[in-house]
Amino acid sequence: MSALQTITDDLLIEAINGATQRIVMIGPGVWPPLAKAIAKAWLRLGPKNVTVILDVDPEICRMGYGSLEGLEVLQKAASAAAEPLGGEPGVRICVVIADDQTFVFSPTPRQLEAPPGQSPVVSNAEPQSQPKANGIVLTKPPAALEADLGSGPDGVTTRTLGLDVLDQKKLEAVQQDLKQNPPKNFDLARAVNVYNARIQFVELHVDGYRVSQHTVALPKHLVSVARKNKELARKIASAVKLLDSEDLLVGGGEPGIESEQICGPFVSQATVEAVRNAIDEKFLRPVKGVGKIIRRAQIDEFKTAVTNLEHTLAIFSHALKQVLAALFRKTAEEIADAILPDVLQQLPEKWQKQLGPTPRPEHVRFRVIDDLLHSFGDPEKRCEAMKVSFIFKDVTYDMLKDDEFVKLMDAYFNEPPMLEEYSAAKERPAAQDTQKDLFS
Numbered sequence: 001m002s003a004l005q006t007i008t009d010d011l012l013i014e015a016i017n018g019a020t021q022r023i024v025m026i027g028p029g030v031w032p033p034l035a036k037a038i039a040k041a042w043l044r045l046g047p048k049n050v051t052v053i054l055d056v057d058p059e060i061c062r063m064g065y066g067s068l069e070g071l072e073v074l075q076k077a078a079s080a081a082a083e084p085l086g087g088e089p090g091v092r093i094c095v096v097i098a099d100d101q102t103f104v105f106s107p108t109p110r111q112l113e114a115p116p117g118q119s120p121v122v123s124n125a126e127p128q129s130q131p132k133a134n135g136i137v138l139t140k141p142p143a144a145l146e147a148d149l150g151s152g153p154d155g156v157t158t159r160t161l162g163l164d165v166l167d168q169k170k171l172e173a174v175q176q177d178l179k180q181n182p183p184k185n186f187d188l189a190r191a192v193n194v195y196n197a198r199i200q201f202v203e204l205h206v207d208g209y210r211v212s213q214h215t216v217a218l219p220k221h222l223v224s225v226a227r228k229n230k231e232l233a234r235k236i237a238s239a240v241k242l243l244d245s246e247d248l249l250v251g252g253g254e255p256g257i258e259s260e261q262i263c264g265p266f267v268s269q270a271t272v273e274a275v276r277n278a279i280d281e282k283f284l285r286p287v288k289g290v291g292k293i294i295r296r297a298q299i300d301e302f303k304t305a306v307t308n309l310e311h312t313l314a315i316f317s318h319a320l321k322q323v324l325a326a327l328f329r330k331t332a333e334e335i336a337d338a339i340l341p342d343v344l345q346q347l348p349e350k351w352q353k354q355l356g357p358t359p360r361p362e363h364v365r366f367r368v369i370d371d372l373l374h375s376f377g378d379p380e381k382r383c384e385a386m387k388v389s390f391i392f393k394d395v396t397y398d399m400l401k402d403d404e405f406v407k408l409m410d411a412y413f414n415e416p417p418m419l420e421e422y423s424a425a426k427e428r429p430a431a432q433d434t435q436k437d438l439f440s
Contacts, residue, residue: 004133006116007094007105013037015098019045024151026053026086026161027094027107029066032073039077051151052078053086053162056170058177064111065092068178075171086162087170097141097151105135111183180297197400199409200299201291201393202284204306208385209272209313211320212250219371222339222348267316275312279305285412287405293395295413310388317383324379332372336365343368 009031016023016037023041030038030052042050052074060066078085096103108115116134146152150159250269283302284292294302343364347355355363399405 005105005135005137006133007103007135007137008116009033012096012098012103015096015101015103016041019098021045021099022049022051022097022151024051024097024149025095026088026091026149027065027096028055028091029060029107030054030070030074031067031110032070035070035073035077039073042077042081047081047083050081050083051086051149051162053088053091053149054166055089055091056085056087056164056166056174057089058174058181061174061178062111062181062183064109064183065107067183068175071166071171071174075166075168078166085166087164087166088162089164091161094135095141095145095149097149100140102138102141102145103135104138108134179300197395198296199293199395199413200296201395202294202302203291203391203393204276204279204284205389206272206276206309206313207387207389208382209269209316211269219375222343222368222371267312267319269316272309272313272316275309279309285409287408290399291393293409293412299392306388306390313386313388317386321380321383324382328373328376328379329369332369332376335372336368340365340368 012034016034017040019041023038023045025038038050038052054060054066054071054074056071061068061071074085092107094103094105094107116132141149141151143152147154147158148160149162150156152158279302280292283294283298283305285294286292340361344361347357347359347364351359351364351367355367
């Protein structure tokens with residue numbers, strides 16, 4: 001048998017499942033399949049017979065030496081056994097002891113290459129690098145190693161590794177860090193100079209909700225007549241303004257009997273505006289002539305707030321659908337009553353042919369209302385135009401190096417530096433949906 005071996009997860013799991021006395025592991029991190037095997041061994045062998053020492057650092061997950069899920073599995077198993085997980089910062093070698101079988105190997109950074117025994121990811125028709133021999137298998141571990149790990153004859157009294165304890169607070173800090181900056185799958189062979197910005201541009205749009213600005217084209221044969229009426233002058237140019245600031249749906253009054261007919265809470269244009277402005281005030285900061293900036297750490301919270309805005313807009317749209325048809329008719333009747341005397345004096349030529357030279361006023365009023373309603377259009381289509389959308393755009397490198405921009409961002413967020421620069425590998429196209437699917 002060759003001195004150098006291919007140490008795979010399957011090989012380790014088989015040894016762990018067959019252990020009857022002890023399990024000891026030290027390494028930078030752990031992936032879920034191996035973590036689950038150790039968790040089962042903890043239940044089978046009982047407390048004091050399983051020791052796990054890891055480097056509890058978010059970067060371990062970002063490099064691919066382990067995953068947050070694997071860490072959580074072991075933390076849960078350790079808590080159930082009333083034993084702590086040990087922490088050893090900076091460890092970059094793995095040792096797994098299953099009874100008197102010892103595996104010493106170099107862990108694979110799985111964000112950069114496939115581990116032994118796994119099919120490599122193919123990028124641009126070039127196979128991903130993959131370790132073949134990555135460790136050795138011994139029978140019984142060296143006495144000095146047993147002592148350092150606290151698994152020798154003298155037990156934990158000689159232990160020098162993993163003396164830090166992973167508590168819930170440390171685990172939550174790792175979870176939060178990885179939530180804000182999750183791991184990605186990189187190709188080490190294509191290293192480039194990259195930067196990481198803590199901010200992003202975002203464009204937030206709320207369309208169709210400003211009903212106070214909604215207008216409809218006025219029939220040409222009524223425009224000149226309507227402009228003569230002083231009461232309508234503020235609403236009419238070549239179009240009719242459907243609602244003004246005093247209208248309930250705009251937000252100019254208190255909800256009354258009309259709003260009680262609407263299912264759910266009353267929402268007006270002003271309500272939608274207030275929710276939208278609250279998002280602006282909490283998350284977004286303007287850069288003159290460029291756009292609005294958001295902290296990347298707030299993006300999830302921002303999306304939750306946008307979901308609430310969408311819900312508010314949906315309520316408003318529902319309310320508007322129920323009252324808009326009646327509002328159209330009411331507006332048409334008010335305009336017809338206001339301009340009827342002038343229309344009778346300046347009857348459109350085509351109406352004279354249909355109604356005669358001296359038609360009855362009620363017939364003319366009906367024609368005015370009918371023409372206006374036709375011009376106003378379908379209320380349903382106006383409500384369908386209401387929607388919320390947003391687009392994220394990255395901040396350019398030149399902007400992040402601009403002193404004035406940096407000063408402005410510092411004043412807004414007080415979270416320097418806004419820019420991190422380093423050499424890194426390009427992200428590799430994922431062969432499956434997630435990195436966990438590739439290598440777990």
